[in-house]
Amino acid sequence: MRRRAWAGISGGLAVGLGVIGGELTAAALSPSVTPVSAVGSAVIDGLPPGVKDWAISWFGTADKAVLLATIAVLIAGLALAAGAFEDRRAYTGRAVILGFGALGALAVASRPQASLVSFAAPVVATLVAVLVLDALIRALARWVGVAGEDLPARSSPARRRFLQGAGAAAAVAVATGGAATAVRTSQTAVTRRRSAITLPAPTESGAPPPPEGSFIPDGAELDVDGISDLVTASGDFYRIDTALVVPVVDPGDWTLRVTGLVEREIEITFDELLAEPLVERYVTLACVSNTVGGGLTGNARWLGWPVRDLLARAGIRPGADMVLSTSVDGFTAGTPLEALTDARDSLIAVGMNGAPLPVEHGFPVRLVVPGLFGFVSATKWVSELKVTRYADDAAYWSTRGWSERGPVKTSSRVDVPRSNARVPAGGVVVAGVAWAQHRGVAAVDVRADGGPWQRATLATAISADTWCQYSITLDLAAGPHTVQCRAVDRDGQAQSEATVAPAPDGSEGLHTVTFTVT
Numbered sequence: 325m326r327r328r329a330w331a332g333i334s335g336g337l338a339v340g341l342g343v344i345g346g347e348l349t350a351a352a353l354s355p356s357v358t359p360v361s362a363v364g365s366a367v368i369d370g371l372p373p374g375v376k377d378w379a380i381s382w383f384g385t386a387d388k389a390v391l392l393a394t395i396a397v398l399i400a401g402l403a404l405a406a407g408a409f410e411d412r413r414a415y416t417g418r419a420v421i422l423g424f425g426a427l428g429a430l431a432v433a434s435r436p437q438a439s440l441v442s443f444a445a446p447v448v449a450t451l452v453a454v455l456v457l458d459a460l461i462r463a464l465a466r467w468v469g470v471a472g473e474d475l476p477a478r479s480s481p482a483r484r485r486f487l488q489g490a491g492a493a494a495a496v497a498v499a500t501g502g503a504a505t506a507v508r509t510s511q512t513a514v515t516r517r518r519s520a521i522t523l524p525a526p527t528e529s530g531a532p533p534p535p536e537g538s539f540i541p542d543g544a545e546l547d548v549d550g551i552s553d554l555v556t557a558s559g560d561f562y563r564i565d566t567a568l569v570v571p572v573v574d575p576g577d578w579t580l581r582v583t584g585l586v587e588r589e590i591e592i593t594f595d596e597l598l599a600e601p602l603v604e605r606y607v608t609l610a611c612v613s614n615t616v617g618g619g620l621t622g623n624a625r626w627l628g629w630p631v632r633d634l635l636a637r638a639g640i641r642p643g644a645d646m647v648l649s650t651s652v653d654g655f656t657a658g659t660p661l662e663a664l665t666d667a668r669d670s671l672i673a674v675g676m677n678g679a680p681l682p683v684e685h686g687f688p689v690r691l692v693v694p695g696l697f698g699f700v701s702a703t704k705w706v707s708e709l710k711v712t713r714y715a716d717d718a719a720y721w722s723t724r725g726w727s728e729r730g731p732v733k734t735s736s737r738v739d740v741p742r743s744n745a746r747v748p749a750g751g752v753v754v755a756g757v758a759w760a761q762h763r764g765v766a767a768v769d770v771r772a773d774g775g776p777w778q779r780a781t782l783a784t785a786i787s788a789d790t791w792c793q794y795s796i797t798l799d800l801a802a803g804p805h806t807v808q809c810r811a812v813d814r815d816g817q818a819q820s821e822a823t824v825a826p827a828p829d830g831s832e833g834l835h836t837v838t839f840t841v842t
């Protein structure tokens with residue numbers, strides 16, 4: 325074989341492993357946006373309508389397959405070229421790969437479902453391809469010599485080392501490629517099922533007045549640049565998963581069982597769940613791991629069936645004080661029974677912001693419980709509710725040093741000004757969000773440079789179960805300044821000012837932001 329052929333094969337192995345690595349990373353972190361699918365979608369979006377019509381008239385329903393095959397041929401061409409370039413001159417092949425990696429990242433950025441984690445896939449793909457290419461081409465050069473064109477015939481340790489490297493890369497590609505294809509195929513099938521679902525309208529939708537929490541009242545949104553959106557877009561919603569790969573659950577196979585201390589065990593299917601009277605509520609979720617000022621909170625509109633109605637149907641036996649919810653991925657949460665049976669709208673949720681739950685957020689069904697941190701309540705891909713007692717059962721995080729119970733702590737953060745920002749002199753707008761789920765936020769105070777607390781303007785709350793925007797304009801002289809905020813709940817309790825780390829039951833402290841007035 326000629327040297328150029330081996331260089332091309334090296335390029336192919338490097339890029340192939342990169343693409344597989346990228347797809348596997350996406351499957352784990354961001355299944356709705358993978359580099360290859362993003363490139364395909366970006367091409368479809370970018371084609372002029374004439375070309376699209378032409379493709380459909382030529383290829384009919386095979387147009388997507390033709391597109392994917394075209395992308396595959398282009399990637400193969402890129403791979404061969406990268407190998408040949410790199411063999412001729414160090415860094416040139418790697419530069420080609422970096423360029424295409426950047427294009428992949430751009431394609432990912434163009435997808436509406438993309439979030440920050442989606443970029444892990446093109447980064448991994450590029451890194452893997454660059455590293456493998458570098459290693460193989462170096463081994464090839466050691467075998468053939470730097471300037472040599474024809475391969476030395478005799479066997480040498482350098483030859484063996486190159487062939488072993490290439491063989492190992494090929495073996496890894498075959499193994500992981502098979503795994504990636506299997507994961508992808510099941511995800512694609514479920515994604516298709518998901519987009520075919522039409523969720524029923526909430527049952528209360530026609531009846532005026534609509535219940536609190538089901539709509540956005542006037543005055544709930546402040547007009548401040550850079551403040552957290554009142555409703556978090558699903559693609560921007562924080563994510564916490566213990567599972568390495570996001571579970572892919574076919575709604576046709578899904579059931580929810582109610583077991584344990586109940587009069588009668590119940591098992592419901594997805595279709596049966598959709599036939600129950602569903603309600604829609606805005607609820608702000610929060611993660612116990614959120615640090616002061618952090619982003620592990622989000623507010624969404626959830627559609628679901630009240631958990632209390634399902635539990636009432638099962639009939640709770642005396643002695644129970646906890647519900648252990650289990651996910652198909654083995655995650656469990658222990659929720660105080662009363663939070664699932666009292667008047668609050670704890671939901672067996674099927675919808676998020678007007679669409680079926682995204683796969684990453686628990687499709688087809690998850691729990692949403694106002695007032696409690698996610699680790700004790702918000703089980704995604706939920707498959708069983710076991711009515712039990714704290715004395716008899718422990719949940720996933722409670723056996724790993726976190727608390728048994730997890731009421732959300734009253735908290736607030738400053739969104740604007742950003743840390744280290746430079747803001748023009750004049751009135752300085754300080755704004756952000758505050759939350760005290762299920763107790764409700766009564767007021768937010770802001771202070772500058774450790775001075776007296778000043779009451780901020782509080783937007784109208786959607787409900788006690790959601791966060792609230794606030795804002796205040798401060799007169800600050802030129803120079804560096806520090807602002808802090810604190811929320812007060814509707815029981816009159818101000819948030820804790822002590823500095824407390826997240827473990828075991830949630831962080832405490834005042835969010836402090838330093839910036840400069842110019």
Ligand SMILES: Nc1nc2c(c(=O)[nH]1)N[C@H]1C(S)=C(S)[C@@H](COP(=O)(O)O)O[C@H]1N2
Nearest residue numbers: 562563564565566611651655698699702704
């Ligand atoms: N199956 C499963 N459900 C889960 C988790 C998980 O790791 N696995 N994380 C929980 C935690 S700690 C939080 S804060 C919320 C986060 O929900 P989100 O990822 O939809 O934002 O989900 C909860 N439900």
Ligand SMILES: [Mo]
Nearest residue numbers: 611612698699
């Ligand atoms: Mo969490």
